Amino acid sequence: MIAAVVVLLAFAGCKKEKTPKLIFKMKLDPTQVRLGNLGNPTPMPAGHAGQDPAFNSIVAHYIELAQGAFTQIGQGQIVYHAEETTAGGTTAIDFSKSKFAKNGEVFYELPLSSLAPGEYEYLRVSLAYQNFDVQMYIDTTISGFAIQQSVPGTVASFVGYNTYLTSYKVKDQTLAVNGNRLQGYWGFETATNFFGFPFNYLTSGQAPQGATTVVNPIDATSPIPPGSCVVTGPFSGGKLKITGSETEDIVVVVSLSTNKSFEWIDVKPDNKWEPLKGETIVDMGLRGMIPYIE
Numbered sequence: 001m002i003a004a005v006v007v008l009l010a011f012a013g014c015k016k017e018k019t020p021k022l023i024f025k026m027k028l029d030p031t032q033v034r035l036g037n038l039g040n041p042t043p044m045p046a047g048h049a050g051q052d053p054a055f056n057s058i059v060a061h062y063i064e065l066a067q068g069a070f071t072q073i074g075q076g077q078i079v080y081h082a083e084e085t086t087a088g089g090t091t092a093i094d095f096s097k098s099k100f101a102k103n104g105e106v107f108y109e110l111p112l113s114s115l116a117p118g119e120y121e122y123l124r125v126s127l128a129y130q131n132f133d134v135q136m137y138i139d140t141t142i143s144g145f146a147i148q149q150s151v152p153g154t155v156a157s158f159v160g161y162n163t164y165l166t167s168y169k170v171k172d173q174t175l176a177v178n179g180n181r182l183q184g185y186w187g188f189e190t191a192t193n194f195f196g197f198p199f200n201y202l203t204s205g206q207a208p209q210g211a212t213t214v215v216n217p218i219d220a221t222s223p224i225p226p227g228s229c230v231v232t233g234p235f236s237g238g239k240l241k242i243t244g245s246e247t248e249d250i251v252v253v254v255s256l257s258t259n260k261s262f263e264w265i266d267v268k269p270d271n272k273w274e275p276l277k278g279e280t281i282v283d284m285g286l287r288g289m290i291p292y293i294e
Contacts, residue, residue: 019111019112019113020111020112020113020246020247020248020249020250021109021110021111021112021249021250022079022109022110022111022112022115022242022249022250022252023106023108023109023249023250023251023252024060024063024106024107024108024109024252024254025104025105025106025107025251025252025253025254025294026058026060026101026102026103026104026105026106026107026254026256027103027104027253027254027255027256028055028058028103028256028258029255029256029257029258029259030052030257030258030259031259032255032256032257032258032259032287032288032290033257033259033287033288034257034259034260034261034287034288035213035215035217035257035287035288036213036215037213037214037215037216037219038215038216038217038219039215039216039217039218039219039232039288042287044260044263047265047266047269048263048264048265048266048282049263049264049266049269049271049272049273050260050261050262050263050264051134051135051260051262051273052258052259052260052261052262053130053132053133053134053155053258053261053262054132054133054134055102055103055130055131055132055258056102056131056132056133056154057100057101057102057129057130057131058100058101058102058107058127058129058130058131058256059082059098059099059100059101059127059128059129059130060080060082060099060101060107060108060125060126060127060128061081061082061093061126061127061128061160061229062078062080062081062082062124062125062126062230063078063079063080063108063123063124063125063126064076064077064078064079064123064124064125064230065077065079065115065118065120065122065123065124065240066120066121066122066123066124066222066232067118067119067120067121068121068122069121069122069218069221069222070221070222071122071222072222073124073222073223073224073225073230076120076122076124077115077116077118077120079108079110079115080108080110082094082097082098082099082128083097085164087164088162088164088179088180089179089180090162090180091162092161092162092163092164092180093128093160093161093162093163093164094164095128095129095158095163095164095165095168096166098128098129100129107254112242112244112246112249112250113244115242115244116242116244117242117243117244118241118242119239119240119241119242120235120239120240120241120242121234121235121239121240122218122232122233122234122235123232123233123234123235123240123252123254123289123291124224124230124231124232125230125231125254125289126160126161126228126229126230126231127159127160127229127231127256127286128158128159128160128163128229129156129157129158129159129160129163130155130156130157130159130284130286131154131155131156131157131170132154132155132157132258132262133152133153133154133155134152134153134154134155134262134273135150135151135152135153135272135273136150136151136152136153136188136190136201136273136274136275137149137150137151137270137272137273137274138150138151138199138274138276139274139276139277140276142194142195142197142199143195143197145194145195145197147194149194150272151190151192151199152190152192153188153189153190153201154170154171154188154189154190155170155186155187155188155262155281155284156168156169156170156175156186156187156188157186157284158181158183158184158185158186159183159184159212159229159284159285159286160183160228160229161182161183161225161227161228161229162180162181162182162183162227163180163181163185164179164180165177165178165179165180165181166178168187170187170188170189170202171189172189172191173189173191173202175187175202175204181206182206182209182227183207183209183212183227183228183229184206184207184208184209184211184212184284185204185205185206185207186204186205186206186207186281186284187202187203187204188201188202188203188204188205188275189201189202203275205280205281207280207281207282207283207284208282209227210226210227211282211283212229212283212284212285213261213283213285213286213287214228214229214230214231214285215231215232215233215285215286215287215288215289216230216231216232217232217233217234218232229285231256231286231288231289232289233288233289233290233291234291235291235292235293236290236291236292237292237293240252240291240293250293251293251294252291252292252293252294253291253292253293253294254289254291255289255290255291255292256286256287256288256289257286257287257288257289257290258286258287259287260287261283261284261285261286261287262281262284263281263282263283263284264279264280264281264282265279265280265282266279267279
């Protein structure tokens, strides 16, 4: 009996206390307000159209907690910075080392003990990659049959400042690159059939430089570098407070607006994306961020 008690006490002494963590969870919301670069509600520009894409996965490259509106980028508490490489010549995000997350999933966590105590008003998250489904409209003739139909397709969207790619899979098919691609590079894939005839379409392209929306409501006091995708948002419900004596996890939900975030030039003004008619993608930037404590 005494031996059993000793064994139990030994196990109890070895039991480790839970280490509380700061956890970041992704939320992608097509109903969230659609913002422009300066954080103001923004309608669709004339001559453009958009869709609410259905997200498959997303990648964040950088996370920073900023104390206030005058905290310059890099001077807050940087809690995550993914790997980079110069394999493509200039410094770029190493896509092969990316950590993917789906809607509602945790995409990063770290011990709270590793952070300096403080109060943080803003969150900065640099998005690097998005994979989502959209509808492509086809208005053409195949083997004498008139086709006027929407078909689903998948977009691989690279919104980071610069990304090094060897190759990447859009959905089922792979595109080889072996080089760097700047913000706004994308690949698109669809595969279907019409009247028994297969229709497979795989292509890639580049959105115009500077066209990707990157929401920053404190741009006047804390601008971000051109070409980056560091989305900024104030914590909803008050500042994030880290005391250094936490005993429980803090879960930050990073709610990102996907409200018409897939945008193209609507050559044929019908709100249908028709790349075969020359309707080019211009913007895939997320339309705002509302971080809050779960």
